[in-house]
Amino acid sequence: MTASDPSGIRLQNVGLTLGAQQFRFDCELPAGAITAITGPSGSGKSTLLNLIAGFEMPESGRVMIGKRNVAALHPSERPVSLVFQDNNLFAHLDLFTNIGLGIHPALKLSADDRKRISQALTRVGLGGYEKRTPGTLSGGERQRAAFARALVRQRPVLLLDEPFAALDPGLRQTMAALLLDLHRETGNTIAIVTHDAGEVRQLADHALFIDHGEVTLQAEIEVFLMRRDVPGLTEFLDL
Amino acid sequence: MLTRAERQRGYAGGGLVFAGIVVFIALAVFALLSFNSGESDRPFFDAYVWRILRFTLLQAGLSTLLSVALALPVALALARQPNFPGRIWIIRLMAVPMGLPVLIGALGLIGIWGRTGVLNSALATIGLSEPVSIYGLSGILIAHVFFNLPLACRLLLAGLERLPPDYWRLSASLGLPARSIFRFVEWPAVKPLLAGITGLVFMLCATSFTLVLVLGGGPAATTLEVAIYQSLRFDFDPGRAISLALLQIAVTATILALMALLPTPKNDSAATGRAARRFDGSDLGMRVWDGTIVILAVAFLCLPLISIALAGIRADLVRLLTSAIFWKAAWTSLWIAFLAGVISLTAATAIINARAAIADARGPGITARGFSTLLASLSSLVLLVPPVVIGTGWFLLLRPYGDVASFAPLLVVMINAMTALPFVMRVMAPAFATHRQRTARQAANLGIFGFARLRLIDLPVLISPIATALSFAMALSLGDLGAVALFGSEELVTLPWLVYSRLGSYRTADADGLAFILAILCLALTVAGTAGHRVGKDGQQ
Incomplete structure (x- = not known):
């Protein structure tokens, strides 16, 4: 890295x-x-x-x-991590789950992983947005969340x-x-x-x-x- | 945007159709309620009636469960394998049972699953003696799955194909295993559809008449609709028919009420066959699993269809086609179907125009808006009171005025027209709405009204949905046994009725041959209707 x-x-x-x-x-x-x-x-x-x-x-x-x-x-x-123009997040899952899937594809997350998700969200300016679903965010916020996932993936x-x-x-x-x-x-x-x-x-x-x-x-x-x-x-x- | 006269004509037409349908149904129900059977000693709902109610709900519940549960893996497999050989044809095959007259489907199923059918013969040759029974509960379940699995599968597949293609790229790049894809992507897409699909299939199974008549029918395997028919036609026990009919209305009303609370499955965007690229279906294990599932489903759907064709060809078609009774039945079927189709289309057009007129009015009052909603729910009203119940009511109503047989053709036409109404509306309403959206402003601005508008603006575009709707309505009526079962006689013979009576008198080969001819007629009508539709669409673009 x-x-x-x-x-x-x-x-x-x-x-x-x-x-x-x-x-x-x-x-x-x-x-x-x-x-x-x-x-x-x-x-x-x-x-x-x-x-x-x-x-x-x-x-x-x-x-x-x-x-x-x-x-x-x-x-x-x-x-490799990816960010597209749109649909970077599963619309029916909250941000925590969306980003968590980037760490473990069956969502088996340790306490440390959970902390990393929150830190990544904070880093991109979405601190406290764990439970929000993509539909409630603006386009810019959705792309920030996609960046947060790229961060935790560490590719x-x-x-x-x-x-x-x-x-x-x-x-x-x-x-x-x-x-x-x-x-x-x-x-x-x-x-x-x-x-x-x-x-x-x-x-x-x-x-x-x-x-x-x-x-x-x-x-x-x-x-x-x-x-x-x-x-x-x-x-x-x-x- | 409509002229005052246009709007008034819209209101008037809608009012007339609404009144006509309500009166037609209400008179039948009224006749049932006011009939005095003269046997006050018997309780209104006796043990026999309850047993039939229980069986109706049991078979509908099991049929629904099996249809939807088996449709899910098929839909998942088809969505996961966008390059499956012949995929588009498999999806089209899924539409066939919906357009196939139920009676013909039943014959095909008997050809495969019957006592001397392909499957039991095969079981016998490998030494198994216990045959799979196509009669009774197991037969009814097989048949309901045959007709409803494809419907559920298409709706589920459409739900999966509505997902953004990026989701599959994302899943692949995140390395989600199949279980995670199901849990986080597929299931969330499918789950909201399940309630509506389950409701729809349950409704179809609870009111299924022909299948139960042919495959069930014994006292142990009879549903309300068939029991109504039997008590009227064989036992001549109108009292019992009335209790059963009222119970049937209560059951359908309950289901419809529950369905109104559920989200309805989106039928307008049924599976298109356009599939997103999938990256999770390429490994060998998944390909084998998906392939097995799809092939099993295709065999289950195809074999009865093949059986119909083979049995039909083996029958003495030349003799059948030259017999007087065939031509009489075909002629009767065709004019009943045509009249029913035309009436259904006229009613649908009036409803659509009336709703458009109300929507067009600036600030329609609460009455107008209420009327618009009522018009929209007419289709459900038609479902609420099944054909056999309407037939029973009118049978009682007309009996004092002479031989019911002389009114029979008219009643069959009216009942078939009403049965087709929801389908006709589903084809015509969206097409009319789109057309109005595209042309209303321009036409109003240019001052094109009345006949000129009909000729220049409306007909050239709307002729194709009209043709589609008419062909669907006619195919539906042509294959229907429900209404004619009550009234069929020496004077009133339709093709399905002829098939059914040949089956009843054990002239199976004749029944197979006639069913084959009927299937081809219905298929030709459907193909003609949809072909016109496609040409029309291209013409617009």
């Missing part, structure tokens, strides 16, 4: 066909850094994330997390699929700041799919640009923001 953990992500010649679309990914997401995954709609950003998370199995190539090829592993066996990799897309612009800033704080505390490797150039500037150390199922640019953020020769990237950054 420190920056020295071997939690860098590498996709080597990963090939996948979904329907009529072909994907070929070759890229690296450095350990302990925040990498933004950007690109036009339908270019394959979420597919890349699904390959890392284990919801898609590559037809060829290797998906390395640290020194391990995880390409054949079930999603639960990968050292070295955190994958975020447009986690703030459903929130108001002002709230996005606050949530991005919270994410940065948590990242500095845990030193985890983060991959975040985003449509928002502002988010890329605020959060990312590295960035990938994906177009038509391929990574057309991967670079450190300063370089990424300066490049003007990659088709589609300028439009994305100017938006």
Whole structure:
């Protein structure tokens, strides 16, 4: 859980066909850094994330997390936590249960585990919300709860699929700041799919640009923001 | 948004239909209540009546328990295996028993589970002598599960498929084992549906007539509805029929009241076959378990259907199709079904328009709103008094005025029209509501009224739900034995009645052949209706 953990992500010649679309990914997401995954709609950003998370199995190539090829592993066996745009929480279960399931999948929790859940909730600004159900929370609060679960799971990799897309612009800033704080505390490797150039500037150390199922640019953020020769990237950054 | 005239026509139509249905039912009940059997020495509810009540509730309770409990693992398995071979066809198969005339289903079940059926023959060849009995309680249970398991399964599956697909990704990423997924995801989705589904299935089983008539019927296995029929048709004991009928109304009223307290299962979003990707169904153990469950369920549902087809083909179809009695019965069945369908659709349209007119009025008074609610509950009122009870009432009412046989066709038409009303409403009401939402403002703004509106705006869109509703209503009426059982005679022969009387006189091959023809007729009607619906939908998009 420190920056020295071997939690860098590498996709080597990963090939996948979904329907009529072909994907070929070759890229690296450095350990302990925040990498933004950007690109036009339908270019394959979420597919890349699904390959890392284990919801898609590559037809060829290797998906390395640290020194391990995880390409054949079930999603639960990968050292990964997830936050989607919505539905990160089971709507009928309270926050305590939702987060507790991240510690033990049959909810067998020790006294220490229970304390950790409450601490995580407090850390994301939801102290005392254990018994609340997701339906009674605002969109931002629900995403905070999802972060709390990622905290207790203590996985070295955190994958975020447009986690703030459903929130108001002002709230996005606050949530991005919270994410940065948590990242500095845990030193985890983060991959975040985003449509928002502002988010890329605020959060990312590295960035990938994906177009038509391929990574057309991967670079450190300063370089990424300066490049003007990659088709589609300028439009994305100017938006 | 309606013109004053349109609104007034809406009120008037709704009022007429409401009055018509209430009077039709009330007269029947009144006739029952005021009938003097002349045997004051017998208690109103004797031991025989109580025994029948007990059996009615017992078989309905057990049938419901079995149907729902067995439907749950099937629904879970189908939800967990979105790529199961032929899954969409299995889900469509689940709709077949609902559209299949009950009598035909019963024949198919006899073909499999009967004394000389496939199953008992197979048991005999492996040396088991004790046959599974399709008659009596066990037979009634098998048949009720055959008809209600698919219904429960579709509603449960729809509930599972309404869950956000993210839940399955989340469960997989959290590594939830099957038990946890059931406890934290599947069960919470299914639990709120169970009460409504249980109520619906219990209601269907408690008022089931044809199955009990064919498979039960002995004094040990008779339900209220069948006992009413028997006491009227065979014993000619109207006094007993009346006690039974009143008891039946009390039972259905209780069930309906209880059901009103429960959340109703959402039927409008029945399983679509669109399933989310599941990550928990891919390991071998789970695949074997799910596969076994689904295959068993498919066999249970399919074998009787196959048996109907095989037995039907083996029968002397040419002779049956050229016999005068067949054509007479087919003709009678068709015009009864058509008239019943048209009456049912007319009533439904009037109810829908009246409710729309009330909703359209600015600040409708309490009377208007009460009337709207009453109109909406008409369907339940129709369920409250079962066909056999209405038939009994009108039988008593008309007897003094001559031969009941001469009124019989009209009564059968009316009873079938009322039985179909809830189904017709369920098809038409949402379609009409959507259409009104899409077009009312525009049409009012452009000043399109009356016939022009009907021709240009309404009919082109609504013709497909109307066709669907009509075909459902006709199929329902075509396969119905309940109303015609009381009044069937030499003069009034419908196809189900012909099947039933052939069965009664042990001409099983003829019964099988006729049932097969009837099944094809009903199937053709349903397919025609839903095909039109689909085309219409595409046309809109």
